[in-house]
Amino acid sequence: MPATAAQREVVRRLDGPAPWLSELVLTTPVGGRGRVDPGEGDRLTDRDLLRVCVAALARWSRTSAPAPVPATPRVLRRPWHRAFVVAGLSPHAHAVRTALAGAGRVEGGRRPTVLVVGGPLDAMVAVHWRRRVERGAGLRWRRLWAEMAARGVLPRVVDLAAVAEEWTQRVPSGSVHVLFGGSTDEVLALAGDLVGASPGDAEPARANAVDTDLLRLLNQALATAPAASRLRWVDGDLAGHLHRPWTRAPGTPTHELEWAVARAGTLADALGSGPWQVHGDVRRVVPSTDAGLARSVPPAETLALALEVLTSLEGGPPWPTA
Amino acid sequence: MADRVIMHVGAPKTGTSFLQDRLFHNPEVLAAQGIRYPVDRADGQFLAALDLMQLTWGGLEKQAGGAWDRLAEAVRSWPGTAIVSHEILGYASRAHVRRALESLSAPGGGTEVHVVLSVRDLARQIPAEWQENVKHRRLVTYGEFLDQIRDPDRTSTLASWFWGVQEVPEILDRWGGELPPEQVHVVTVPHPGAPRDLLWERFMGVLGIEPTSLAEGTDRANPSLGVPETALVRRLNERLRDVVPNERYRQFVREYLVHQTLSRGQTSARLSVPPDVFVWADELSRSWRDHLSARGYDVVGDLDELVPAAPLPWVDPDHPDPTEVAEVGLKGLDAMVREAARLRDVEIELHEVIGNLQEGIARFERRPTERVKRRLVREAGTNPVAKAGLGAYRALLGKNSR
Numbered sequence: 001m002p003a004t005a006a007q008r009e010v011v012r013r014l015d016g017p018a019p020w021l022s023e024l025v026l027t028t029p030v031g032g033r034g035r036v037d038p039g040e041g042d043r044l045t046d047r048d049l050l051r052v053c054v055a056a057l058a059r060w061s062r063t064s065a066p067a068p069v070p071a072t073p074r075v076l077r078r079p080w081h082r083a084f085v086v087a088g089l090s091p092h093a094h095a096v097r098t099a100l101a102g103a104g105r106v107e108g109g110r111r112p113t114v115l116v117v118g119g120p121l122d123a124m125v126a127v128h129w130r131r132r133v134e135r136g137a138g139l140r141w142r143r144l145w146a147e148m149a150a151r152g153v154l155p156r157v158v159d160l161a162a163v164a165e166e167w168t169q170r171v172p173s174g175s176v177h178v179l180f181g182g183s184t185d186e187v188l189a190l191a192g193d194l195v196g197a198s199p200g201d202a203e204p205a206r207a208n209a210v211d212t213d214l215l216r217l218l219n220q221a222l223a224t225a226p227a228a229s230r231l232r233w234v235d236g237d238l239a240g241h242l243h244r245p246w247t248r249a250p251g252t253p254t255h256e257l258e259w260a261v262a263r264a265g266t267l268a269d270a271l272g273s274g275p276w277q278v279h280g281d282v283r284r285v286v287p288s289t290d291a292g293l294a295r296s297v298p299p300a301e302t303l304a305l306a307l308e309v310l311t312s313l314e315g316g317p318p319w320p321t322a
Numbered sequence: 323m324a325d326r327v328i329m330h331v332g333a334p335k336t337g338t339s340f341l342q343d344r345l346f347h348n349p350e351v352l353a354a355q356g357i358r359y360p361v362d363r364a365d366g367q368f369l370a371a372l373d374l375m376q377l378t379w380g381g382l383e384k385q386a387g388g389a390w391d392r393l394a395e396a397v398r399s400w401p402g403t404a405i406v407s408h409e410i411l412g413y414a415s416r417a418h419v420r421r422a423l424e425s426l427s428a429p430g431g432g433t434e435v436h437v438v439l440s441v442r443d444l445a446r447q448i449p450a451e452w453q454e455n456v457k458h459r460r461l462v463t464y465g466e467f468l469d470q471i472r473d474p475d476r477t478s479t480l481a482s483w484f485w486g487v488q489e490v491p492e493i494l495d496r497w498g499g500e501l502p503p504e505q506v507h508v509v510t511v512p513h514p515g516a517p518r519d520l521l522w523e524r525f526m527g528v529l530g531i532e533p534t535s536l537a538e539g540t541d542r543a544n545p546s547l548g549v550p551e552t553a554l555v556r557r558l559n560e561r562l563r564d565v566v567p568n569e570r571y572r573q574f575v576r577e578y579l580v581h582q583t584l585s586r587g588q589t590s591a592r593l594s595v596p597p598d599v600f601v602w603a604d605e606l607s608r609s610w611r612d613h614l615s616a617r618g619y620d621v622v623g624d625l626d627e628l629v630p631a632a633p634l635p636w637v638d639p640d641h642p643d644p645t646e647v648a649e650v651g652l653k654g655l656d657a658m659v660r661e662a663a664r665l666r667d668v669e670i671e672l673h674e675v676i677g678n679l680q681e682g683i684a685r686f687e688r689r690p691t692e693r694v695k696r697r698l699v700r701e702a703g704t705n706p707v708a709k710a711g712l713g714a715y716r717a718l719l720g721k722n723s724r
Binding site: 001002004027028029030031032033034035036037042043045047048055058138143146147149150151220221223224225226 | 372
């Protein structure tokens with residue numbers, strides 16, 4: 001079966017791949033939507049090449065016997081530690097969780113101090129996008145925003161006013177704190193004071209846009225595969241390939257920017273007037289309107305990452321029928 | 323091991339839904355003729371095709387895991403003729419075709435594979451495909467659709483899909499390139515005005531089925547809409563974009579509004595192609611006819627039927643008559659209100675059922691023995707005596723749950 005022009009071009013771009021990797025790329029049927037078998041003389045687009053890479057990666061990840069992932073040791077909550085909960089889905093919320101866990105603090109307990117940790121709306125939605133993709137969605141960044149704008153609602157975990165309101169009903173008065181720090185260090189210091197801990201350093205949530213875009217494409221290619229194949233890329237032995245530090249958050253797509261700014265304004269008003277304590281400036285929830293910000297994930301960047309991941313694979317056949 | 327496998331790989335809008343419905347509903351009649359259409363649910367072969375080509379389809383692909391392998395196993399285990407039929411199979415790449423044929427055939431050979439492609443002239447297929455796009459909640463206007471399919475690069479998702487399932491010579495080359503031409507069958511859809519059963523007889527002839535034997539069916543078809551109906555649904559898609567989940571869209575818009583309401587009793591103008599597109603489609607169709615003629619495939623019907631008949635009057639669906647659209651909208655509104663009222667009645671009935679059940683549970687919980695049991699369970703967490711009593715009670719019952 002002769003390989004397609006797109007498959008041959010991917011092998012060329014891999015720049016001298018191992019024979020098994022060439023074979024993997026050249027013999028894997030390319031699934032999903034796009035041109036069927038682009039022929040000689042057809043102009044090959046980044047999307048054509050990306051389909052080839054994703055098909056090969058998906059097939060490779062269906063190989064049996066993935067490396068075992070070490071179990072995370074269970075940490076017990078000390079009764080003398082102040083009970084706390086970190087709520088909301090923002091890059092800084094992740095940092096607070098990580099730092100407090102690093103300081104030996106375990107979330108939960110009776111009558112907790114609730115830390116609702118916020119950030120710019122676009123950054124929070126990016127973390128939400130990453131989480132949905134990690135759970136198997138094939139959703140594009142732009143599509144996620146289009147859905148939110150069309151429905152006029154934010155995802156529950158991003159609507160921090162709703163989150164804070166819900167906790168207000170469940171814990172004693174004065175226990176809910178809304179945190180909007182300018183920097184990670186500032187937020188960590190605030191959280192430490194409220195919980196009575198000395199958190200160490202921590203990075204904001206990892207939601208690298210290009211990683212997430214490739215993961216969503218892999219989700220599509222593995223939609224009919226056993227779940228274990230997909231999960232290898234999320235928290236299994238292949239997760240390291242798509243879990244790089246956050247280099248930049250994608251901006252709100254231009255088409256939804258006006259809605260997002262208005263909705264963030266409403267959210268800021270609600271956060272500023274609720275029965276909870278606010279630390280920092282809730283106007284920081286307004287998404288960036290910086291004209292220079294990239295507002296989508298360019299296929300060329302996802303393709304570059306896919307080629308990089310293919311190059312870094314170790315192993316060889318046998319792999320399953322794709 | 324199947325002696326013979328018949329792969330019917332398209333094209334969409336050529337009577338495939340009707341055919342598949344009859345094949346699905348008459349397994350015993352088919353078996354008596356030595357034929358099997360292996361499928362455990364009406365859309366089983368569609369899911370298998372999704373699985374083969376790793377296609378996503380509004381979430382339906384989640385039900386498709388392993389569907390192709392199951393289909394292939396069922397085909398291999400049948401000692402006669404097996405039929406596989408789905409119109410999206412035309413989209414398969416050469417690699418997918420090879421995998422499909424290898425998995426359906428007996429190891430070491432011995433299975434005779436036949437490929438069937440039913441084809442219709444482009445002047446009817448182009449508007450039909452646009453209409454399918456609209457029915458799959460796309461927003462593309464007819465003008466944009468025509469521009470994209472005529473783009474020589476064909477790089478858009480829409481164009482690549484259209485040509486993937488409609489470019490007759492390429493599909494036959496991908497599916498039948500390795501087969502003797504007499505095992506590649508082209509069934510042409512007759513021009514309008516032909517006898518009603520002619521296409522059915524052609525299908526039955528190529529599949530080797532007695533034409534009158536497949537009596538059972540739901541008469542499920544994939545009916546067409548006219549100009550104002552399609553324009554209305556496209557505009558409705560704009561309103562519902564991202565608001566209604568796919569499964570609800572399929573249930574209420576595609577099935578109820580389109581199939582059960584708007585496509586019935588319509589007298590509106592039919593979708594057609596503008597004059598310049600007709601000329602282009604006519605030229606392309608003629609080149610396909612000549613190409614197929616030279617390949618020596620088995621033609622069931624007449625290759626001249628691939629060439630469009632006289633053009634239909636051109637009515638632009640991007641600028642429909644507002645009065646007609648309003649009339650169609652009223653028809654849809656009428657039906658949807660009736661359906662909403664019916665569902666409200668169902669909801670009220672269900673609430674009554676729930677109310678009765680809740681009353682029953684409340685009566686049960688008020689019984690003295692039940693109240694003692696619940697108190698015992700509640701206090702067992704903190705009171706050692708209650709815990710011991712609960713343990714003894716469970717031991718008496720011989721089980722470890724409440």
